Amino acid sequence: MAENSPTPQAVLDCLKRQVSPVTHxxxxxxxxxxxxxxxxxxxxHSSLPRxxxxxxxxxxxxxxxxxxxxxxxVILADTMSSCKGRFTREWHAPAGGVWGCxxxxxxxxxxxxxxVSLAVGVACCEAVRESGGDEALLRWVNxxxxxxxxxxxxxxxxxxxxxxxxxxxLVGFGINVNNRAFPSELTDCAVSLAEILGxxxxxxxxxxxxxxxxxxxxxxxxxxxxLELRGESFSGxxxxxxxxxxxxxxxxxxxxxxxxGFDVMTAPQYRAEVLRVDEYGxxxxxxxxxxxxxxxxxEVRYIP
Numbered sequence: 001m002a003e004n005s006p007t008p009q010a011v012l013d014c015l016k017r018q019v020s021p022v023t024h025x026x027x028x029x030x031x032x033x034x035x036x037x038x039x040x041x042x043x044x045h046s047s048l049p050r051x052x053x054x055x056x057x058x059x060x061x062x063x064x065x066x067x068x069x070x071x072x073x074v075i076l077a078d079t080m081s082s083c084k085g086r087f088t089r090e091w092h093a094p095a096g097g098v099w100g101c102x103x104x105x106x107x108x109x110x111x112x113x114x115x116v117s118l119a120v121g122v123a124c125c126e127a128v129r130e131s132g133g134d135e136a137l138l139r140w141v142n143x144x145x146x147x148x149x150x151x152x153x154x155x156x157x158x159x160x161x162x163x164x165x166x167x168x169x170l171v172g173f174g175i176n177v178n179n180r181a182f183p184s185e186l187t188d189c190a191v192s193l194a195e196i197l198g199x200x201x202x203x204x205x206x207x208x209x210x211x212x213x214x215x216x217x218x219x220x221x222x223x224x225x226x227l228e229l230r231g232e233s234f235s236g237x238x239x240x241x242x243x244x245x246x247x248x249x250x251x252x253x254x255x256x257x258x259x260x261g262f263d264v265m266t267a268p269q270y271r272a273e274v275l276r277v278d279e280y281g282x283x284x285x286x287x288x289x290x291x292x293x294x295x296x297x298x299e300v301r302y303i304p
Contacts, residue, residue, distance in 0.1 A: 005044035005076060006208035012036060014212035034226075035219025037072035038102060039211045048077040051101040052170045056159055059103065063163040071105035074211060092186060096179035096194070098207050101172040102214065106158065112225045113169070114281045114296060117141045118247045119221055120154045120171055123213035125250045128152070128175075131206055132197045138251040140274070140283050140300055144175075148302070149191035151176050171214075177206055217243060244281060253283070258300040260285060271303065 015032055048054050055075055062069045077100060080093040093099045106113070121138045128136040128144065128151065135146050144152035155172035176192035178200045194200050220243045224234050236245035248254070254274050260283075261268040272285035275292065282294040 011039035031219035034222035035215035038215035098175040119217035
């Protein structure tokens, strides 16, 4: 049993206590119903090589048995020995952090899928801020920073099960909570919540809060998609997608000078200024020669 092992009921109870920071045109209960699948099943492990690989195996085994993995299944581990981020970059995952993934049966429209990375980022940032990390900010598209140091990262991968062709999204997350020691190469660029607060947090309570926030954000995602399908405007101010509005409130990316690349660490492509984020989460960039383009995938690093 993992140390950070909330129960599905605890996540649901926490979800019901959430209050949206954004004005919306529907009741909280509707958003709760949309997002209540998150954490409906929680698997906790003392150790795993990699949660997303384990998730794929769960999907395969269920399909072989003529079944389907419950959407919203969360896989947690106290430690992971082969944790990877984008482009197989190594992620340090010792005891004290929140490591894992959620399996999401992909029923979203293509335009809504653009918001999945924003949803997990908003969920984590809100959980960190409510736990005392008031300075946490989101960097497009999937990093959570405090004073320029990375506290959490997220990885979104799609997986199509071969037997029935069912498509899933694996939402991976790695959050430095109570782990304070980092490898030498990460000392200057990584930070944990414990370092920021000067004390440890209750890991089960933090994990419960994060999953409840994730459920709320997925509820917002499905709610906004339902409005779009009815031909109505989104619920945020000036008709903006409510989830995007909240992400912008928690991010400092707009206005920054950045280096962009699909793999920015090993293959940076160009320098640019971030002008805005478009209505579907795309990053609108003005290159050094004045050309303006929009990127929907890839990553950025801020230029000092």
